[in-house]
Every structure is written in C-alpha cells, then in structure tokens.
Amino acid sequence: CGSDSSCYGPTNTVEHVRHVKRIQPGVPNAAYGPKAPLEWGQLNFLHTTDTHGWLEGHLKEQNYGADWGDFVTFSRRMKQTAGNMGVDLLLIDTGDLHDGNGVSDATTIDGTDSMPIFDEIAYDLLTIGNHELYVSEVAYQMFNNWARKWGDRYVTSNVKAFNQTSGQYEYIGATHRYFTTEKGLRVMAFGVLFDFTGNSNASQVLKAADMVKEEWFTDAVNTCDPIDVFVLFGHNPVRQTDSSNTLKTVFNEIRKVHPTTPIQILGGHSHIRDFAVYDDNSVALESGRYCETLGWMSMTGFSSSNSGYNGVKNPHGVANPTRPAKAGAKSPFVYSRRYLDWNRQTFIYHTKQTEQAFDYGSGLRVTGDITKVREDLKLGDVYGCAPQTYCISCVPFDNSSNIFPGVVVPAVTAVVVNKTREDKSRLIIGNTGAIRFDLHQGPFTYDDNFIVSPFRDVFLYIPDVPYDLAKTVLPKLNKGPIAKRDLATMPIPRDSCTDPSLGYLTRREMRQSHGVVRRQEVVTSGYATTDDWGTDGDDTEHTGIPNYSLPGYFQAQANFPEGNDPEVVDLVFFDFIESLILSDLGANYTADMVSCYIDCSFTSQDYMLPYAKLAWQENVDNCPVVIQ
Ligand SMILES: Nc1ccn([C@@H]2O[C@H](COP(=O)(O)O)[C@@H](O)[C@H]2O)c(=O)n1
Ligand SMILES: [Zn+2]
Numbered sequence: 001c002g003s004d005s006s007c008y009g010p011t012n013t014v015e016h017v018r019h020v021k022r023i024q025p026g027v028p029n030a031a032y033g034p035k036a037p038l039e040w041g042q043l044n045f046l047h048t049t050d051t052h053g054w055l056e057g058h059l060k061e062q063n064y065g066a067d068w069g070d071f072v073t074f075s076r077r078m079k080q081t082a083g084n085m086g087v088d089l090l091l092i093d094t095g096d097l098h099d100g101n102g103v104s105d106a107t108t109i110d111g112t113d114s115m116p117i118f119d120e121i122a123y124d125l126l127t128i129g130n131h132e133l134y135v136s137e138v139a140y141q142m143f144n145n146w147a148r149k150w151g152d153r154y155v156t157s158n159v160k161a162f163n164q165t166s167g168q169y170e171y172i173g174a175t176h177r178y179f180t181t182e183k184g185l186r187v188m189a190f191g192v193l194f195d196f197t198g199n200s201n202a203s204q205v206l207k208a209a210d211m212v213k214e215e216w217f218t219d220a221v222n223t224c225d226p227i228d229v230f231v232l233f234g235h236n237p238v239r240q241t242d243s244s245n246t247l248k249t250v251f252n253e254i255r256k257v258h259p260t261t262p263i264q265i266l267g268g269h270s271h272i273r274d275f276a277v278y279d280d281n282s283v284a285l286e287s288g289r290y291c292e293t294l295g296w297m298s299m300t301g302f303s304s305s306n307s308g309y310n311g312v313k314n315p316h317g318v319a320n321p322t323r324p325a326k327a328g329a330k331s332p333f334v335y336s337r338r339y340l341d342w343n344r345q346t347f348i349y350h351t352k353q354t355e356q357a358f359d360y361g362s363g364l365r366v367t368g369d370i371t372k373v374r375e376d377l378k379l380g381d382v383y384g385c386a387p388q389t390y391c392i393s394c395v396p397f398d399n400s401s402n403i404f405p406g407v408v409v410p411a412v413t414a415v416v417v418n419k420t421r422e423d424k425s426r427l428i429i430g431n432t433g434a435i436r437f438d439l440h441q442g443p444f445t446y447d448d449n450f451i452v453s454p455f456r457d458v459f460l461y462i463p464d465v466p467y468d469l470a471k472t473v474l475p476k477l478n479k480g481p482i483a484k485r486d487l488a489t490m491p492i493p494r495d496s497c498t499d500p501s502l503g504y505l506t507r508r509e510m511r512q513s514h515g516v517v518r519r520q521e522v523v524t525s526g527y528a529t530t531d532d533w534g535t536d537g538d539d540t541e542h543t544g545i546p547n548y549s550l551p552g553y554f555q556a557q558a559n560f561p562e563g564n565d566p567e568v569v570d571l572v573f574f575d576f577i578e579s580l581i582l583s584d585l586g587a588n589y590t591a592d593m594v595s596c597y598i599d600c601s602f603t604s605q606d607y608m609l610p611y612a613k614l615a616w617q618e619n620v621d622n623c624p625v626v627i628q
C-alpha cells in the first residue's frame, strides 16, 4: 500500500465495510478485589501518572477496566470522604498525558479530544511529562491552553516554552506553588521533569542541578513563610538508583535548609509501581502507567507545634497509617501507601458503595464523552482478527509470541516498502521503545493501532549502504547481550501470553488450574510489586507477570537474495533514531544522505493497519473478543 491510505482506510471500499465492527468496553470484574480498606491519615494523596491517553480504560483487560468517568466519580467521592472525616486529600498528576491510545493520538494534534476529558478531575497539582514536549504543537497546546486554565496548579519548575509573541522562553506553568490546604497545612510544591533532552525547540528543559540555582527556587526554599510540608512531584522516577532520577538533587537542596520538614515525593516516567524511603521524614510514591494504577499515600504526625494543621488527628471509623518511614526513624510522622488497580470494583469498594449506587451524573457524563470521542474517531473499527496475544516482555525477545518477531518484524517487512525501490534489499531498524503495549488476541481495532504504535516517527532511509557496514549498526545500537529472567523463579509457569488458549478460560479457571486460590477468591496475574517497604503495597493481590528485558532496538531484513548476503541495502529507520544511526555508520554518512523512505508522512502509525488487513483476515467477521 505504501503511503496510499485508501488501500487500508476503514470506509473507502465496500469490501472493507464488511470488516468494520465495533467492540464494547469490558464488563467490570467480579471475583476478586482489594484486600483491605485504605488507611486514612491527616494528609492523603491520590496520584495518577503516565496516563498516555488511556481514558477509556483497558477494554480488553477487566482488571484495568474502569474509564475516566469512573475515576471522576471515585475522586469526587474520595474528596467528600476526606471532607467528612475532617482531613486533607490532594489529587496529583505527574505528566505524560499524550501518546499511547487512540483517544489522545487519533486527532491531527495529539490531545485535542483527550485533554478536555482529562481536565474533568479537580487536580490540586499537575506537572508536565516528556510526552508533552516532543511535538511543538502539543507543547503549545499545554502552554497556551491547559497551563492557562490550570493556573498555579500546573507546576513546571524546570520547563519553559518559547513565547512567539514575546520572543522569550517562559515558564509553561508556575515555577512553584505555595498554598494552604483546607485543614491548614502550608504546602510548598515543586514540579520537576527529569533532565529530558528530546524536546522540540518549542521548549526548554532546565537541568535540575541548574534549576536549584535559580533565584526563585532559593527564595522559595528560604522563604520566611511557614512550610509544614514540601510536595516534590515530577515526571521523574522515584527510585534513587534510577539514572534519570533528578528529584534527589532537589531533595538534597531542600534538606540543606529544612533538615526535618516532611517532603512527600510523587513521581513517574519509569512506568512502574514504586515506593521509596528518602529519609526519616520523606517517602516517595510512583503509580505505574496507562490507567492501570491509582496511587494512594497517606501520612499523620502534624500537630499544632509543628504545623498549621487544624483537622482531625486520627480520622475515625477507618484504618490509619502506622508505619514510620523506616525502622527507628526519629520522626513524628507515620505513613501508608497502596497501589490500586484501576477498575470499578476497586473504586466501589474504597467508597463503600454498591455497583448500583456508585455512579455520579458527572462521571456518567464523562463516560458518555469518551464514548462519543471513540465513535467520532472510529476507534472501534476492526481491521483484522489477531490470532493470538503477542506481548512485549512476558516471553523472551526471540519467542514467537513476542510482539517483535511475532508482529512488528513481519509487519514492517511486508508493509514498509517504497514501490520504486521494492527490488532492493533492505534493513529496517527501530527502537523497541516505539512499541508501547501488548497486542491482544481478537479484533484488532483502529484504537489498537495507536495502543501498539502511537508515535508519528517518519520512516527515513539511506540508499545503497554496503551490507557489511549496515549489518554492524544493530549490534552497535544494542551493545551487549539480552538479559533474561529465569522463568523458574516466576510464580506462574505460563500465562495467557505464552499460552493463548488460556485467554479463553475465566480468571478463576486460570488460577485454579495452577492451584493458587486464596481467601476463597481468585488471585489473578498482574502486578506483584516489591518496593522499599516490601511486598504488601498492591491493593489487590496478584501473582506476578514474567518480565523479560529487551534489547533497545530491533531489525527486520527484507528482500534478501536467497542464500546470499546482498552487496548493498536500503537502510530504513525511524527519524527518532536518525542521529544514532548516523553516528554508528561513521563519518562518511551525513544527514544530507537521509531522506523519507515512502514519503514524509508515512510514519510508525501507518504500518500496523495495513498489516492487519494483510495478515489477520481469517475469522474477521466472527472474531471473538477475548477479555483477560
Ligand atoms: N517520538 C517518539 C517518542 C518517544 N519514543 C519512545 O518513548 C520513550 C519515552 O516514553 P516514556 O513514556 O517513558 O516517557 C522513549 O525512550 C522512546 O523509546 C519513541 O519511540 N518515539
Ligand atoms: Zn510515560
């Protein structure tokens, strides 16, 4: 098809219309759920991060099946509960709102339809992620629209945008926010993006080490105004050993002036559930990715002698936090943390509601808005029937059920072809990070195209590169062997990724087949988190999911002569990795030798749909939806 989208568009041909069906969101799960009520303290946090447009929830995974409308209801009910108890609850988001789902990415400018839906939550603090900065139009969407709307709640302590009117780089949001909570806590908040360098020239990211030298920062830390608690939040991993973590830099600067004031840290970007202890008076929470996880953190220990807190000391009728940051901590503060699975059952349980009584009109309206966006963007249109599940990391990289050998390599081999050069041998190289989510067995929809491959990374190429040189590029990019995780240590010997037939079993059958049933309920596969406090953070217990590490890059070779190596190849790659490719090819290769391969609008969003039309037409009219 090349760049001719009429070859695979959903409505252009009669033949295609036959293949268009819609799938419906998954039903709420029923058999298992949260292990215990939340521990409410004086100051409580609900945290989202790296939502990447997944506002519809996970339509093919019951465990993460709530949509943003359900979250609207939940967050409002939790705010009311906090008010009724006489304590504070802060809602916080740490960025990456774009790139990952059709709701955010199927519009001409990413986020056009998703951002108004996202904005239905009354966040107290928000900050910016790197996915708001790759594309200038998106950066300006945040700068000109949402930053203005969110005012001082949008804290971008080290991120500026180029203001075309003033000709200056200006902070996108506020540098910091000093505010008093409903219960009298004086909060100083900083929102810090990791030292990101892949942004377009519409923005500027100050390194944290430079940010802390800015006058506004030293003024804020040294202010004479009382500070009861710092909220240090950012699109930034919380694990101190993560090389991207720059929260530590800011933490250290605060500590020079405030040795014992609590610093509550909330992070993101590494897409994991995590909780880290920084010191006796500081703990950090990270809340996963893609609307799979809602993070909960609470603390108690404020008194009239150390704060302006005028709320209830230990809210009644609920559990309260009891754990010091670490054993023997010299601190009045105790904490709790929990990773909530993103489903209605979780939301209903923690608001003490019933399925019938849970919904608010506001939440239902937002669910309706999401449905309308999905319909308008035709996200439910089906392009093929995937015969099995292919995952990114639940099986080794070379397993046929891995998405790279199973889908991505055959898809780029078959579809990424320049007609005028189709007789040439080619190597196609991509970064594995461009593939963002597992591909589930069953109908492959327009939405799934963005879920699997959301970026608009253009396929570029250099013609006629000697094969002896071209074949050295992938190993140079990857440098080093693929680390493999020993399956024998994993709690589940197989799961629906490795054995697709299991996808047809119910979760109960699946677990019982392995003999793991607890509390007369089912323990399903999912996150089994280990953090600085151990293994009791997951709100719903799960057995783990195998997680094999990946090389950074993949390669497909196409139209190679049988039994021989070609003399030269067309070397095809995403523009996202152009500079790396050129540096691996050496000084004889320069940017002026690079051009668009098919055309400059054919991107990584454009090869999966034609492949689905090519490879997955069997059963397409009768393709069972497999909800895991
Ligand atoms: N145009 C792009 C942009 C990003 N990527 C990949 O995404 C990774 C960053 O994602 P986070 O959610 O972790 O911030 C980046 O490292 C790339 O792998 C891409 O492929 N193309
Ligand atoms: Zn992210």
Ligand SMILES: [Zn+2]
Pocket (backbone or CB within 6 Å): 096, 129, 130, 131, 235, 269, 270
């Ligand atoms: Zn990120």
